[in-house]
Amino acid sequence: MSAGFRITPALWDKIHHFASFPQTGVSLQQMVLFGQNPSQGTLLKASQFLAEELPVRLAHRVKELDELPHNLSDMPSIKKVKNWYAQSFEELVSFPQVILPTDIRQALMVSRPEEVTLPESKPNLFNDPYSSHTSHHGHSNGGNGNGFNKLKLRVPMERRYYANTNNVKWPPEVQDYNKRFTKLLEHIKSRHDPTVTTVAQGVLEWKRSQNAKHIGLDMQAWLDRFYLSRIGIRFLIGQHVALNTQQAHADYVGIICTKANVHDIVQEAIENARFVCEEHYAMFKGPPVQLICPKDLSFPYVPGHLSHICFELLKNSLRAVVERYGADQEDNFPPIKVVVVEGKEDITIKISDEGGGIPRSAIPLIWTYMYTTMESKAIDKDFQTNDFKAPMAGFGYGLPLSRLYARYFGGDLRLIAMDGFGTDVYIHLNRLSSSREPLP
Numbered sequence: 001m002s003a004g005f006r007i008t009p010a011l012w013d014k015i016h017h018f019a020s021f022p023q024t025g026v027s028l029q030q031m032v033l034f035g036q037n038p039s040q041g042t043l044l045k046a047s048q049f050l051a052e053e054l055p056v057r058l059a060h061r062v063k064e065l066d067e068l069p070h071n072l073s074d075m076p077s078i079k080k081v082k083n084w085y086a087q088s089f090e091e092l093v094s095f096p097q098v099i100l101p102t103d104i105r106q107a108l109m110v111s112r113p114e115e116v117t118l119p120e121s122k123p124n125l126f127n128d129p130y131s132s133h134t135s136h137h138g139h140s141n142g143g144n145g146n147g148f149n150k151l152k153l154r155v156p157m158e159r160r161y162y163a164n165t166n167n168v169k170w171p172p173e174v175q176d177y178n179k180r181f182t183k184l185l186e187h188i189k190s191r192h193d194p195t196v197t198t199v200a201q202g203v204l205e206w207k208r209s210q211n212a213k214h215i216g217l218d219m220q221a222w223l224d225r226f227y228l229s230r231i232g233i234r235f236l237i238g239q240h241v242a243l244n245t246q247q248a249h250a251d252y253v254g255i256i257c258t259k260a261n262v263h264d265i266v267q268e269a270i271e272n273a274r275f276v277c278e279e280h281y282a283m284f285k286g287p288p289v290q291l292i293c294p295k296d297l298s299f300p301y302v303p304g305h306l307s308h309i310c311f312e313l314l315k316n317s318l319r320a321v322v323e324r325y326g327a328d329q330e331d332n333f334p335p336i337k338v339v340v341v342e343g344k345e346d347i348t349i350k351i352s353d354e355g356g357g358i359p360r361s362a363i364p365l366i367w368t369y370m371y372t373t374m375e376s377k378a379i380d381k382d383f384q385t386n387d388f389k390a391p392m393a394g395f396g397y398g399l400p401l402s403r404l405y406a407r408y409f410g411g412d413l414r415l416i417a418m419d420g421f422g423t424d425v426y427i428h429l430n431r432l433s434s435s436r437e438p439l440p
């Protein structure tokens with residue numbers, strides 16, 4: 001599909017231009033406020049926000065993928081991923097604008113057009129008077145010589161993303177535009193499905209070419225930034241697609257559950273992780289897991305993110321216990337304990353196992369991508385799967401990726417091991433949901 005895609009010099013120019021603008025972060029709270037009972041008009045505003053924001057985010061990544069240190073950019077899999085990002089960028093910037101009657105344009109506007117001087121070099125895409133650029137701190141990066149410093153009025157992100165558009169009769173072209181834009185986003189999202197595995201493949205290609213055992217700190221930091229950015233891009237796309245395609249549901253705004261029930265999500269992750277463990281070690285009963293959690297504890301969150309984190313950590317604990325005691329010790333496994341507590345700022349989930357812990361010398365390594373003590377999977381074999389789908393262990397991505405998911409909405413992940421006894425992992429989730437995406 002994209003095998004033959006080439007980045008032309010003209011496309012490079014555009015990419016560099018877009019990459020010179022700051023990315024704009026959103027918070028869970030903003031997404032919830034915006035997405036409740038959206039009209040075709042608010043959906044159009046969201047489409048237009050994404051039609052600006054996604055190319056900026058993608059452009060940052062294309063540029064970065066092209067400039068990676070130590071020849072990493074030359075690896076075939078990294079080039080492949082770069083081309084996917086560039087192709088999606090091109091599809092977004094060349095997506096045809098919607099032409100609207102004046103009264104509808106007015107209904108969508110939140111600022112008077114005469115207050116805004118549009119920069120000459122601004123691409124067509126930004127041609128709406130209400131869509132000036134601001135950073136997530138609320139001020140533009142004016143003065144960078146690209147024309148944006150000409151903006152007199154800076155429309156805050158909130159106003160670009162919200163629209164008070166009740167009582168407006170939306171013409172069919174609005175719905176049509178929203179539909180077509182949603183289709184494009186779905187298409188782009190599936191193009192990028194294999195990104196994590198393909199980048200991992202690229203890092204393997206690099207390790208082989210350099211005969212390197214570990215990746216350096218700079219590469220590690222880049223992978224963190226790159227995957228964190230990917231979580232953000234996919235969250236924005238997933239949320240938009242869900243708002244446009246899903247039936248209204250009382251407790252959901254797009255993919256955000258406004259009352260995500262922690263007990264139920266953790267319980268399901270426990271069952272799934274135990275199932276995978278039992279399959280993997282071919283045993284009848286995996287280590288028991290005790291859950292202590294108020295049954296009614298709920299907060300706004302993306303359930304998919306939380307179950308991913310819990311599932312990954314529980315798999316680690318189950319594996320550690322089984323490997324310490326032996327797969328034939330089904331009746332003697334010490335239980336894994338999961339305790340969930342609600343504080344003022346955080347909801348904290350602690351997972352404690354008696355799987356023997358981790359030697360202190362290995363602690364810095366566990367947060368690096370591709371560090372695993374699982375042997376049979378042989379990470380040097382090429383990845384076959386489309387994305388990481390429930391193997392017991394072996395890629396060395398579980399911990400670092402889970403930490404990124406936790407951090408994405410203002411939380412964190414910490415691990416404390418007692419060498420010779422067991423490991424405690426703390427998942428901190430920010431229950432205030434007001435922190436904006438960290439944008440690399």
Ligand SMILES: Nc1ncnc2c1ncn2[C@@H]1O[C@H](COP(=O)(O)OP(=O)(O)OP(=O)(O)O)[C@@H](O)[C@H]1O
Nearest residue numbers: 316317320366372373393394395396397398399423
């Ligand atoms: N609870 C734990 N007890 C003991 N060792 C652990 C625990 N959690 C993680 N580890 C160690 O840290 C390593 C890295 O864990 P990580 O979750 O990142 O990758 P993985 O489990 O090996 O593979 P995957 O990417 O499939 O999750 C593991 O291979 C294991 O050696």
